[in-house]
Amino acid sequence: MDFNEHSLKATLAGNKLGEPLYYLPVTESTNHDALRLAENGAAEGAMVIADAQTGGRGRLKRTWISPAGSNIYVSLVLRPDIEAVCAAPLTIMAGVAVAETLSSICQQRIQLKWPNDVLLNQRKVAGILTEMKTMGRKVQFVVLGIGINVNMSREAFEPPLDQIATSLFIEEGVTYSRCEITANLCRNIGEWYDTFLREGINPIRERWLSQTQLLDKTIETIWGDDRYRGRVTGMDETGALVMLTDEGEERRIIAGDTILMKD
Numbered sequence: 001m002d003f004n005e006h007s008l009k010a011t012l013a014g015n016k017l018g019e020p021l022y023y024l025p026v027t028e029s030t031n032h033d034a035l036r037l038a039e040n041g042a043a044e045g046a047m048v049i050a051d052a053q054t055g056g057r058g059r060l061k062r063t064w065i066s067p068a069g070s071n072i073y074v075s076l077v078l079r080p081d082i083e084a085v086c087a088a089p090l091t092i093m094a095g096v097a098v099a100e101t102l103s104s105i106c107q108q109r110i111q112l113k114w115p116n117d118v119l120l121n122q123r124k125v126a127g128i129l130t131e132m133k134t135m136g137r138k139v140q141f142v143v144l145g146i147g148i149n150v151n152m153s154r155e156a157f158e159p160p161l162d163q164i165a166t167s168l169f170i171e172e173g174v175t176y177s178r179c180e181i182t183a184n185l186c187r188n189i190g191e192w193y194d195t196f197l198r199e200g201i202n203p204i205r206e207r208w209l210s211q212t213q214l215l216d217k218t219i220e221t222i223w224g225d226d227r228y229r230g231r232v233t234g235m236d237e238t239g240a241l242v243m244l245t246d247e248g249e250e251r252r253i254i255a256g257d258t259i260l261m262k263d
């Protein structure tokens, strides 16, 4: 199926998230566009989706490789009526929705790595960049930016990315409809978002923990100059990863990267 404004609107018709939809053949960053739209009053559900990005952004100031014709680059505006300190689970929620979307089309197991990596065969197939504006203690809006490597070939990843990233096509040998994946993604995010607003983090945390390989495993966490090694014991009610360090101390990880160690 073609990937353009017409086909996206047809596939997303009736979806709460994805309306209004702004399709761009190329843009710097869909997160950038969605932040600007939200700043100008865009309603919850507004979505920016592009065929290519010239300045795709990842977490921790990384670049998100965004060539034309192969992947999904999408950003959604949410306006939850919550305090800013309660917003971190939205990234976890988005990870669960992406994992559910990809699990329904992949033969192989999709796994989640804290905080925002979606893995296929131990390589990153999707990532989430959550950005937020607050007013006082409340969230004014959140932009959920999601990149999914769909039909990208191995050759399109330059070293060292080819060792750590992958696409659905590389792992499954199938070319997928980006339109259909986007529509399923919006439906799943919509459902998990409603669950979060109704029931809080608990059902999301439960699903996340059932889909991660980190639980009970030894990891190293890195945030600036801080490094901790220990065993993952769970996730707390704020979405922080909980670990028991080698020194026997319980630590809550709220930022940075996690690396799975060989036990």
Ligand code: BTN
Pocket: 028, 029, 030, 031, 032, 053, 055, 056, 057, 058, 059, 060, 062, 064, 072, 073, 074, 075, 116, 117, 126, 127, 128, 129, 145, 146, 147, 148
């Ligand atoms: C990460 O894993 O570091 C997050 C990657 C997020 C990439 C997506 S692509 C759509 C949206 N626009 C951006 O510039 N970034 C996010």
